[in-house]
Amino acid sequence: MTTRREQTSHESRELILTAAAELFAEKGYRQTTFADVAERSQISRGSIPWHFGSKEGLLLAVLERSVDLIRSGFPEDPGAGAASFDHLRQGADALMRLPTSKLFVTLLVEALEPGSPIHGRYVEIHNTLREHCRRWLERLPLPPGTSAETLAVTMVGAVIGIHQQWLLAPDRIDPMEAVAPLWLLVTGAPPRPSP
Amino acid sequence: MTTRREQTSHESRELILTAAAELFAEKGYRQTTFADVAERSQISRGSIPWHFGSKEGLLLAVLERSVDLIRSGFPEDPGAGAASFDHLRQGADALMRLPTSKLFVTLLVEALEPGSPIHGRYVEIHNTLREHCRRWLERLPLPPGTSAETLAVTMVGAVIGIHQQWLLAPDRIDPMEAVAPLWLLVTGAPPRPSP
Numbered sequence: 001m002t003t004r005r006e007q008t009s010h011e012s013r014e015l016i017l018t019a020a021a022e023l024f025a026e027k028g029y030r031q032t033t034f035a036d037v038a039e040r041s042q043i044s045r046g047s048i049p050w051h052f053g054s055k056e057g058l059l060l061a062v063l064e065r066s067v068d069l070i071r072s073g074f075p076e077d078p079g080a081g082a083a084s085f086d087h088l089r090q091g092a093d094a095l096m097r098l099p100t101s102k103l104f105v106t107l108l109v110e111a112l113e114p115g116s117p118i119h120g121r122y123v124e125i126h127n128t129l130r131e132h133c134r135r136w137l138e139r140l141p142l143p144p145g146t147s148a149e150t151l152a153v154t155m156v157g158a159v160i161g162i163h164q165q166w167l168l169a170p171d172r173i174d175p176m177e178a179v180a181p182l183w184l185l186v187t188g189a190p191p192r193p194s195p
Numbered sequence: 196m197t198t199r200r201e202q203t204s205h206e207s208r209e210l211i212l213t214a215a216a217e218l219f220a221e222k223g224y225r226q227t228t229f230a231d232v233a234e235r236s237q238i239s240r241g242s243i244p245w246h247f248g249s250k251e252g253l254l255l256a257v258l259e260r261s262v263d264l265i266r267s268g269f270p271e272d273p274g275a276g277a278a279s280f281d282h283l284r285q286g287a288d289a290l291m292r293l294p295t296s297k298l299f300v301t302l303l304v305e306a307l308e309p310g311s312p313i314h315g316r317y318v319e320i321h322n323t324l325r326e327h328c329r330r331w332l333e334r335l336p337l338p339p340g341t342s343a344e345t346l347a348v349t350m351v352g353a354v355i356g357i358h359q360q361w362l363l364a365p366d367r368i369d370p371m372e373a374v375a376p377l378w379l380l381v382t383g384a385p386p387r388p389s390p
Contacts, residue, residue: 157359
């Protein structure tokens with residue numbers, strides 16, 4: 001049974017995480033202080049280290065929650081064939097449009113720092129995306145001379161780079177349209193238009 | 196005729212730009228101070244605003260120099276056909292490995308800030324890359340149902356995203372290998388291996 005105090009604690013934690021994710025995306029990780037997070041979340045400044053230890057602990061917790069969100073956007077088993085590609089493509093499009101996805105770009109710089117606390121976690125996130133893509137590709141008849149492992153790097157790369165082009169120029173880039181040609185990597189033929 | 200004083204001024208400017216580019220890539224733009232740049236470049240702190248006006252001016256100058264470097268990595272007319280793809284692929288691989296390219300990722304976060312002084316310049320850089328790619332694609336027989344304009348977004352996206360995967364995990368990602376399948380977007384057939 002969850003006590004009232006536990007429930008309040010859980011709620012505070014969630015409010016802090018939401019506020020921190022917004023602020024990291026808006027101002028960057030380094031420019032964000034516990035005082036900023038306290039003001040945005042309306043939770044007392046002192047309770048932030050109580051929940052997360054340090055600012056690094058808060059960063060990791062924000063990242064973990066974002067990974068869960070991204071994972072939930074992709075079907076565990078997308079199936080195979082053209083319909084499964086359409087399914088993944090819609091998942092990718094929806095993910096790119098989440099505010100959390102901008103956070104991934106903001107934190108990438110942090111992850112590239114030597115000795116960064118989130119470097120290893122970022123590598124794992126990329127690995128998970130590539131693995132997911134590779135498992136899907138392995139069930140399809142691929143063009144001769146290609147491997148599911150390499151194509152997964154290419155496809156995940158394309159989604160990352162299309163997302164960033166769209167973030168910079170949302171009225172010029174159509175993510176759904178730009179992801180579509182990736183089906184050519186699998187079949188050599190363009191996808192049929194969605195109904 | 197260039198006077199001795201002009202030459203020294205040009206040299207100081209170059210030393211400041213090199214130091215600033217390194218520091219922005221290492222520490223990020225905001226964490227870098229004029230004092231850091233002065234120390235790294237061995238040029239007096241006071242002469243930095245004399246050359247570049249403000250920190251924003253320095254940022255723009257660093258970015259311009261990086262754009263020139265990137266532009267010089269791609270042939271103005273790569274030709275058409277499989278050999279031209281190989282040419283572009285080698286250009287992309289060499290560019291990804293330049294330290295300057297890490298700077299592009301570091302500054303991307305800056306460019307995404309609302310009201311950023313480099314937002315417009317970043318959009319232009321992406322436009323230039325897409326234009327270059329589009330002009331090359333227009334000379335090739337593309338698969339039915341695709342357009343050079345959309346494929347350019349997909350291909351530039353893939354190069355951006357492959358670069359970032361490689362930055363995070365250089366021993367796991369082979370950029371040359373991951374770029375290769377993009378030829379499938381053009382022909383539906385994998386490229387012949389380079390001799």
